Amino acid sequence: MDHDLLAIGQFARLCRLSVKQLRHYDELGLLRPAQVDPNTGYRYYRADQARAAVSIALLRSLDVPLAAIGQVLAGAAAAEVLAAVRDRQEADLLRRRRTLAVLDRVLTQGMPRVEVTLVREPARRVAVVGDATPSEDIPTTTGRCVVRLLEALASADQASDAPLIGLFPLDVTQQVIVAVAAEVDGEVPGTTPEVLAGGVFACATHVGSYEQLSLTAHGLLAWCGERGHLPIDRLREVYVSDPRETPPEQLVTRLMIRLEDTE
Amino acid sequence: MDHDLLAIGQFARLCRLSVKQLRHYDELGLLRPAQVDPNTGYRYYRADQARAAVSIALLRSLDVPLAAIGQVLAGAAAAEVLAAVRDRQEADLLRRRRTLAVLDRVLTQGMPRVEVTLVREPARRVAVVGDATPSEDIPTTTGRCVVRLLEALASADQASDAPLIGLFPLDVTQQVIVAVAAEVDGEVPGTTPEVLAGGVFACATHVGSYEQLSLTAHGLLAWCGERGHLPIDRLREVYVSDPRETPPEQLVTRLMIRLEDTE
DNA sequence: TTGCTCCTCACGTCACGTGAGGTGGC
DNA sequence: TTGCTCCTCACGTCACGTGAGGTGGC
Numbered sequence: 025m026d027h028d029l030l031a032i033g034q035f036a037r038l039c040r041l042s043v044k045q046l047r048h049y050d051e052l053g054l055l056r057p058a059q060v061d062p063n064t065g066y067r068y069y070r071a072d073q074a075r076a077a078v079s080i081a082l083l084r085s086l087d088v089p090l091a092a093i094g095q096v097l098a099g100a101a102a103a104e105v106l107a108a109v110r111d112r113q114e115a116d117l118l119r120r121r122r123t124l125a126v127l128d129r130v131l132t133q134g135m136p137r138v139e140v141t142l143v144r145e146p147a148r149r150v151a152v153v154g155d156a157t158p159s160e161d162i163p164t165t166t167g168r169c170v171v172r173l174l175e176a177l178a179s180a181d182q183a184s185d186a187p188l189i190g191l192f193p194l195d196v197t198q199q200v201i202v203a204v205a206a207e208v209d210g211e212v213p214g215t216t217p218e219v220l221a222g223g224v225f226a227c228a229t230h231v232g233s234y235e236q237l238s239l240t241a242h243g244l245l246a247w248c249g250e251r252g253h254l255p256i257d258r259l260r261e262v263y264v265s266d267p268r269e270t271p272p273e274q275l276v277t278r279l280m281i282r283l284e285d286t287e
Numbered sequence: 288m289d290h291d292l293l294a295i296g297q298f299a300r301l302c303r304l305s306v307k308q309l310r311h312y313d314e315l316g317l318l319r320p321a322q323v324d325p326n327t328g329y330r331y332y333r334a335d336q337a338r339a340a341v342s343i344a345l346l347r348s349l350d351v352p353l354a355a356i357g358q359v360l361a362g363a364a365a366a367e368v369l370a371a372v373r374d375r376q377e378a379d380l381l382r383r384r385r386t387l388a389v390l391d392r393v394l395t396q397g398m399p400r401v402e403v404t405l406v407r408e409p410a411r412r413v414a415v416v417g418d419a420t421p422s423e424d425i426p427t428t429t430g431r432c433v434v435r436l437l438e439a440l441a442s443a444d445q446a447s448d449a450p451l452i453g454l455f456p457l458d459v460t461q462q463v464i465v466a467v468a469a470e471v472d473g474e475v476p477g478t479t480p481e482v483l484a485g486g487v488f489a490c491a492t493h494v495g496s497y498e499q500l501s502l503t504a505h506g507l508l509a510w511c512g513e514r515g516h517l518p519i520d521r522l523r524e525v526y527v528s529d530p531r532e533t534p535p536e537q538l539v540t541r542l543m544i545r546l547e548d549t550e
Numbered sequence: 551t552t553g554c555t556c557c558t559c560a561c562g563t564c565a566c567g568t569g570a571g572g573t574g575g576c
Numbered sequence: 577t578t579g580c581t582c583c584t585c586a587c588g589t590c591a592c593g594t595g596a597g598g599t600g601g602c
Binding site (some may be wrong): 305311324352 | 564565566567568573574575
């Protein structure tokens with residue numbers, strides 16, 4: 025056997041990859057052995073394949089998906105691929121930091137029990153800016169919708185003190201359509217006109233950072249379940265405070281969900 | 288049908304879970320429908336099951352595994368279960384922050400190419416403290432071994448200026464045994480005596496934080512591959528600088544790997 | 551000859567999502 | 577009657593790990 029060729033086990037140690045990983049990369053065509061014995065199926069690698077293998081090991085240790093690694097090895101613009109991966113991971117890091125904070129509160133204070141009131145609300149004519157988003161990016165996308173809506177309102181001289189209203193579907197799916205609404209007279213260019221239905225709503229007030237809103241939302245829904253009320257439409261978040269002027273722990277948000285007529 | 292009972296779709300909206308999730312939780316016995324129609328298989332939920340369902344939804348959104356949620360719902364000490372989950376996630380967060388930093392360096396500077404020299408080293412008599420660890424916890428475990436070794440050396444009046452040596456197997460497996468060694472005369476209670484083999488080593492010098500060590504290590508292994516040298520034993524990290532006195536970006540570490548005799 | 555290394559299935563992991571193909575309920 | 581909702585398989589996801597059962601190489 026050629027002295028430059030290594031059996032899979034030796035090559036694995038050289039690259040700090042498992043034998044199973046190397047076989048897997050062979051199957052995927054990501055890193056083919058230089059030679060395969062046609063009788064025994066033994067895989068043999070050239071030592072200079074270590075550069076590629078080590079790159080895979082390094083990128084995998086950084087949680088770069090194999091598909092992206094494949095692109096890089098195939099000569100695609102590595103910087104772009106890796107930058108995209110980096111951005112994904114950074115967003116993920118942010119999300120995890122948030123969930124950790126929420127988990128901490130659950131730990132210290134238990135599952136949320138919130139005070140809920142029933143109110144009758146009129147229908148409202150609103151201007152809406154919405155967007156589709158994977159559910160893990162809802163906060164970011166909502167933020168972008170807020171910006172777009174505020175710009176549209178300012179351009180149309182319709183800026184007002186009435187709080188913005190976030191609208192979130194109850195059905196959870198991979199893709200979700202989030203929207204932000206503002207009560208207006210007439211139409212606002214760059215937004216969609218809509219009428220938010222009136223009726224009876226279950227309402228809870230959330231005091232604190234937006235990151236913890238999900239706690240109150242879950243508490244509100246649990247309350248509905250226990251009282252036998254069936255929520256319909258979308259969950260509304262009425263942003264009573266201005267987040268640019270209020271410290272996060274004092275932010276007031278009203279959570280509202282319309283209930284099915286029960287009479 | 289009893290008015291308090293909800294079909295799976297309605298119940299799903301109430302709890303912000305997908306129908307698929309509810310069916311999955313039923314199969315696992317995590318949340319059983321209050322009633323199942325024996326003819327049609329239709330699942331019906333009592334509205335007051337929403338509290339449990341909402342708890343699941345909330346904890347799942349925090350990436351708590353179903354097994355842990357099951358324990359909490361079954362009445363296990365919720366605080367302990369959640370605290371364990373929290374610790375896991377915090378460690379994970381730290382790891383991700385580190386890998387992100389390494390990925391950033393790869394992005395700006397490309398795959399590492401390191402300068403490597405071949406040196407002949409004598410065998411060394413050392414005191415060793417080792418521990419088994421899952422591979423994702425290697426840095427933490429190594430740190431603990433360092434502390435234990437330094438304490439043992441101090442108790443035995445064997446503290447010296449010779450740098451500590453980290454020892455890491457080349458074979459990657461789920462569980463890895465890491466160790467930290469110090470050159471000593473005689474035995475040191477609380478440590479294992481060992482003789483580190485001498486021979487020819489490929490060496491590279493890493494300047495910078497320990498978090499970036501893997502970059503230089505991978506560069507060193509790639510070099511070995513390209514030159515046709517076969518690394519054996521464990522990878523050694525010689526901690527030349529004292530991390531308590533040196534800023535991270537100036538830390539000097541020598542990476543060494545013994546090579547098979549090729550005469 | 552004895553171990554060690556290598557091979558190929560086949561299945562498990564985790565928490566569902568995605569159809570396919572069919573039926574119940576208002 | 578038409579849609580909508582619900583059902584049960586069966587398979588896919590992602591990157592391998594874990595045996596089972598068998599063979600090659602020194």
